[in-house]
Amino acid sequence: MYQKGKSFEEISVGDQASFAKTITETDIYLFAGISGDFNPVHVDEEYAKTTAFGSRIAHGGLASSLLAPVLGMKLPGLGTVALEVSQRYKKPTYPGDTITCTVEVIKKLDRIKAVEMRIQWTNQRGEKVAVGTCKVVPPLAIDP
Numbered sequence: 730m731y732q733k734g735k736s737f738e739e740i741s742v743g744d745q746a747s748f749a750k751t752i753t754e755t756d757i758y759l760f761a762g763i764s765g766d767f768n769p770v771h772v773d774e775e776y777a778k779t780t781a782f783g784s785r786i787a788h789g790g791l792a793s794s795l796l797a798p799v800l801g802m803k804l805p806g807l808g809t810v811a812l813e814v815s816q817r818y819k820k821p822t823y824p825g826d827t828i829t830c831t832v833e834v835i836k837k838l839d840r841i842k843a844v845e846m847r848i849q850w851t852n853q854r855g856e857k858v859a860v861g862t863c864k865v866v867p868p869l870a871i872d873p
Contacts, residue, residue: 734806736870737842740834746804747831748795752787754824760791786821792850792858795830800865804832805844808868812843816861820852827853832863842866 735744750756761767766788769776777785793816800809822828829851836845843866850859 731807733871734808734868735804737837737844737867738870740805740837740844740867742834742837744804744834745831746799747829748798748803749827749829750795751827752791752822752824756791757785757787757824760788760794764788764790766790782821782823784823786823787826789818789822789859792822792828792830795828795850796832796848796863799830799832800863804834804846805865805867810866812864812866814848814861814863816848816859818859820856820858822852822858826858828858835862838864 757771761772768788770780770782770786771777771788772785774785777783796814800811801807831849831851832846834844835847837843838845843864845862845864848859848861848863849857852858
């Protein structure tokens with residue numbers, strides 16, 4: 730059985746959650762197939778060597794997608810609806826990088842029963858690969 734996520738009333742400013750994943754070759758090729766983005770900087774090492782990156786990089790959207798398990802499974806959790814996400818890329822993600830996506834509640838929006846969160850994506854060296862914010866509506870509190 731699934732456990733419902735935290736309701737608006739259960740969430741506090743400062744609450745945090747994260748999810749980490751190592752980005753593999755398989756992830757990059759599957760993401761290319763799913764998204765239709767076969768840019769050679771992602772899938773062709775010889776081409777990527779000629780770019781400023783010096784080798785292939787993962788799709789920005791692949792690292793970004795690690796936000797989904799945080800919001801949908803951890804904080805607020807099951808039943809969450811995303812309203813808005815804003816993101817700025819800071820560094821590339823390379824195959825083999827372990828990316829951790831961390832969210833922190835920075836504001837509660839009483840009028841619409843939503844929360845605003847700061848988002849940070851970091852690699853295994855602690856470098857920020859992206860930063861952003863999001864607004865989400867947590868699941869409704871339901872009495873048993």
